[in-house]
Amino acid sequence: EADIYQTPRYxxxxxxxxxxxxxxxxxxxxxxxxxxxDPGMELHLIHYSYGVNSTxxxxxxxxxxxxxxxxxxxxxxxxxxxxxxxSQYLCASSDLSLSPxxxxxxxxxxxxxxxxxx
Amino acid sequence: xxxxxQSPQSLIILEGKNCTLQCNYTVSPFSNLRWYKQDTGRGPVxxxxxxxxxxxxxxRRYTATLDADTKQSSxxxxxxxLSDSASYICVVSDRGSTLGRLYFGRGTQLTxxx
Numbered sequence: 001e002a003d004i005y006q007t008p009r010y011x012x013x014x015x016x017x018x019x020x021x022x023x024x025x026x027x028x029x030x031x032x033x034x035x036x037x038d039p040g041m042e043l044h045l046i047h048y049s050y051g052v053n054s055t056x057x058x059x060x061x062x063x064x065x066x067x068x069x070x071x072x073x074x075x076x077x078x079x080x081x082x083x084x085x086x087s088q089y090l091c092a093s094s095d096l097s098l099s100p101x102x103x104x105x106x107x108x109x110x111x112x113x114x115x116x117x118x
Numbered sequence: 119x120x121x122x123x124q125s126p127q128s129l130i131i132l133e134g135k136n137c138t139l140q141c142n143y144t145v146s147p148f149s150n151l152r153w154y155k156q157d158t159g160r161g162p163v164x165x166x167x168x169x170x171x172x173x174x175x176x177x178r179r180y181t182a183t184l185d186a187d188t189k190q191s192s193x194x195x196x197x198x199x200l201s202d203s204a205s206y207i208c209v210v211s212d213r214g215s216t217l218g219r220l221y222f223g224r225g226t227q228l229t230x231x232x
Contacts, residue, residue: 006161042122042222043162043207090161105150105211107220109161 003027006091006110013081014118021076021113023091029108031094032074036060036087037112043090049074081117089113120145122210124223132231135198139226141191141208149211153182153193156205156225165193165206198230 004025013019025032030051035043035058045058049068063085064078074093078085091110122143131137143151150169154162166175166182168191175182179202181194195202205225212219 040224040227042224044222045220092161105167106164107152107209109154109163111161112159114159 004093004108004110006113010114012116017081019078019081021089023074024072025093029093029095033092034076035090038087083117086117120221122208122221122223124208124226128227130229131198137195139193139206143189143210145210145212145221149213151191152209154207200230203230
């Protein structure tokens with residue numbers, strides 16, 4: 001079972017509020033990801049990180065920001081939430097190291113954070 | 119354009135029956151193909167990872183096949199159970215390095231009825 005945790009699981013907030021979605025993993029993985037998923041649609045990568053102090057934007061443009069101060073922690077923040085941000089946010093980590101060929105390549109997902117902005 | 123297409127979009131079967139889900143991809147260069155199971159409201163859980171040289175891989179009642187020449191994969195579920203009701207997602211990676219990108223299908227929503 002994957003040791004990656006997301007909080008909160010469900011969040012309903014009003015427009016304009018600042019929110020932070022937490023993601024933590026205890027597997028020591030370097031690579032971490034945030035995906036956005038709407039019902040019936042594929043997962044879209046919005047942010048990723050190769051390690052501490054490394055963050056990059058993904059394929060889908062997002063107004064959210066991320067930080068990676070510690071290996072195990074990869075929080076996502078929305079400064080001013082809007083109804084268009086309503087979605088499921090999935091955090092994941094991978095055991096691929098920076099050296100090719102190491103690790104299993106497995107991608108472990110958290111349980112997700114369902115955000116609803118009214 | 120690199121894409122992953124899954125069919126059918128949804129499927130309903132009776133408990134105990136078998137079923138096969140399809141995944142076609144155009145991702146190139148190909149590195150590996152993964153099948154995930156996602157229960158409603160939960161995160162995806164890995165079922166199998168297949169590399170270029172693997173044709174078949176089994177995990178309990180799940181058997182995945184890969185034809186890298188035709189760029190097709192299938193996931194066969196044997197003796198379905200109610201707990202198999204979920205979305206099954208096909209994911210293709212385009213490189214073997216750590217910089218490999220993942221391409222996600224939209225999933226097949228499987229419902230198993232008693």
